[in-house]
Amino acid sequence: MTKSSAAIGAKSVAAEVAEVMRAVGVPDASWRNGTRATRSPITGEVIAHVAEASGDDVAGAVARSVAAFEAWRTVPAPRRGELVRLIGEELRAHKAELGHLVTLEAGKIVSEGLGEVQEMIDICDFAVGLSRQLYGLTIASERPGHRMMESWHPVGPVGIITAFNFPVAVWSWNAALALVCGNSVLWKPSEKTPLTALAVQALFERAVHAFGGAPEGLSQLLVGGADVGAALVDDSRVPVVSATGSTRMGRIVSERVARRFGRSILELGGNNAAIVCPSADLDLALRGIAFAAMGTAGQRCTSLRRLIVQEGVSDGFVPRLAKAYGSVSIGDPREAGTLIGPLVDAAAYEGMQKALEAARAAGATIHGGERVLADVWPDAYYVRPALVEIDEQVEIVTHETFAPILYVLRSAGLPESIKLQNGVPQGLSSSIFTNDLREAEAFLSAEGSDCGIANVNIGPSGAEIGGAFGGEKETGGGRESGSDAWKAYMRRATNTINFSRQLPLAQGVSFDVEG
Template sequence: MTVKLISEFSHFWRKTSQVSLEMGKIFVEGVGEVQEYVDVCDYAVGLSRMIGGPILPSERPGHALIEQWNPVGLVGIITAFNFPVAVYGWNSAVAMICGNACLWKGAPTTSLISVAVTKIIAKVLEDNRVPGAVCSLVCGGADVGTAMARDERMDLLSFTGSTKVGKQVALMVQERFGRSLLELGGNNAIIVFEDADLNLVIPSALFAAVGTAGQRCTTARRLFLHESIHDEVVAKLSKAYAQVRIGDPWDSDTLYGPLHTKEAVKMFLDAVEQAKQQGGSVVYGGKVISRPGNYVEPTIVTGLPHNAPIVHTETFAPILYVLKFKEEEEVFAWNNEVKQGLSSSIFTKDLGRIFRWLGPKGSDCGIVNVNIPTSGAEIGGAFGGEKHTGGGRESGSDSWKLYMRRSTCTINYSKNLPLAQGIKFQ
């Protein structure tokens, strides 16, 4: 069935660039997103032969102690506009191999993509004598999402989106003692030390800040530079920004396309103005691009303090705040001082510093990188973050456990009835 799904996706996406049309990301990123769905299907099939609970030693003679994992039942999946294919793939592929059915609500602004993906999945399921309704779709706005969050038939609700909406979803699900999986916002930082390889830093910072026009939850929004290399990196990065090819997302040569909506453009302009008012200087970009569509210039802002309100605000747009630091201890603290805790990166050759970064006094994020950007996570690792990012994990590692319910089972195969803890009940 996985081979058939891969074939159907490949056939469909060769003919159309629906992701670029409806979401606005460049064509190669759209292809990469579909490939991610294909890859997670492959991953899930392998995982299906490995999931299970341990057999534990029992303290009582003639007893066996095991963990049994069963499907939760129905998984509700609410996804955001920025990854209208891949995030559903993470959830649905793992949910299905755990034995669940899925009900998906994609973003209302990418509903054609949701319909196209659902038709592909339904065909593959039905070709393999599985009801297409195992992966069902509903379209609509916040009212539909609210109904899903409040419906007790949703055994698990997975929500990917903003922290603001995620908090409302969590409260509604918790009110009925339901289970939720939250993957929310990120205010991600890259830290560059004086010993960093700048040949890695410049393309990494560029990709992390400008990729998907800054509309990834893992987008780099803060760039901390050691004071000894600050000016050099800003100059090199500004030069790299000037070489970014801006244009039609369907054009294979384009590296940077439009924002998703006009509201996003307004949010961008408001953030740039706030940055100026709070002491920042725009060294690159900062304006709307005069062409049809929601195009804005990728933007670099310097001179702000690390705790400026706008720096602590996640703006879903291509604005990078560049900040100076002196010491390792202070910059690690600055990385952690924002409310979100999704992704983080350092660039250094110092082995001791690398392990301090990974340790309890280092990054408090769910994704902690070294010498790579904040974005571009692989499917094999659990994806998600801490604090206001929600604490959820999608795909990878042992995240399959979130899509199942666990039972601790004790089996007495003897003719006696010894009690735990050696209790004697006469």
């Protein structure tokens, strides 16, 4: 089912953007008078001309960030947490406006735009509690009269590079932790979604005002293209760079940061699978798979890309799924009832079509995948989600295509299913639908899923901020958000204190000198 925008009518996306930018206090000059055009994926219309940073601007921003860090690291951590609490309060007060802007600029449906801002609020709450729990360990020493411990210290300016699909939440995962850990932050947003970044920066500055002032340059925004990102990545004064995006981008970032002995936190591609076992609650599985595969128009790093259905259940289940694919509502994400909005741009559509052509050449049966609503919005790219039945995990299936394509594979049992699940270069998220305890535990064991996230009876997407987020293999190995991910934003020191009057050496070494 496709829906046009008759209900919303005459108001353009650009007009709605202007209302939101005024509401959150973004200066006109930063988004009206610049050189880079920004388009909304909803209609394809130009909604802004943003001002861009240059290489020289990056160098100056890093210098200010270093100075801000040197002051901020001396502020007690609970006090730093108070600033993050105030950021969370600004987000609560402007959740509707910022969530709407996410919809307008990234094309997410209303509930997902609001959900992304809620995720920001949640990580602020988490970080406020963390500000009183930046703990180290006391470690038993082999030497009498000695105490050994570890302590954690702020590391320095943290560079944050984010992608279009979560234009603000991923910044918050990194920035909230970095700030309570005592660091300054430099944010390079996707060139496709600069407006949401400008809005968040305005809210940050409001929080700083309520806080009573913070070091100048504590959080800075660097809008621009690949040259801006490269300048940030190459600057040795930025010890940590957190980058979210494609595996190709991650390889470039990791190599350049490693060349100067910096640290990377990489959250890259996913080619996530779900296994459906004969014991599964099939109604539950259908709902979980539908959201995971079609939500956000398949443009989540945790989107479900591969469905592995075991014999005994596939013949009845796959037709039900195909029916759901044929009936899902596609259209303007601002409209109530829309479940699938647009792809971000023409390149995303072209990538989807190339993948479907490769699958067709491999003998696949394809349901959906065609462009819709082109007569309404010729410059926007709405597609019907594609369900692709394929006999083998051929090469195209092992690649991540950032679009709503779900490859359906059939397997003989759990060992074969897990082998298929793990048989791709990526290792972000995974899930299994089963009511068999042994199957669930096997999937979660060392011999089961090789992903950073492994779920039972839910899909692979929709992670909560309490757990560390990230994956293995070509996903990059980084972790963001909850659990002990905060340690990546700090430096560890091991300390030994001798409170005796003797000087025994470790490992029984003897070294006596006369003085």
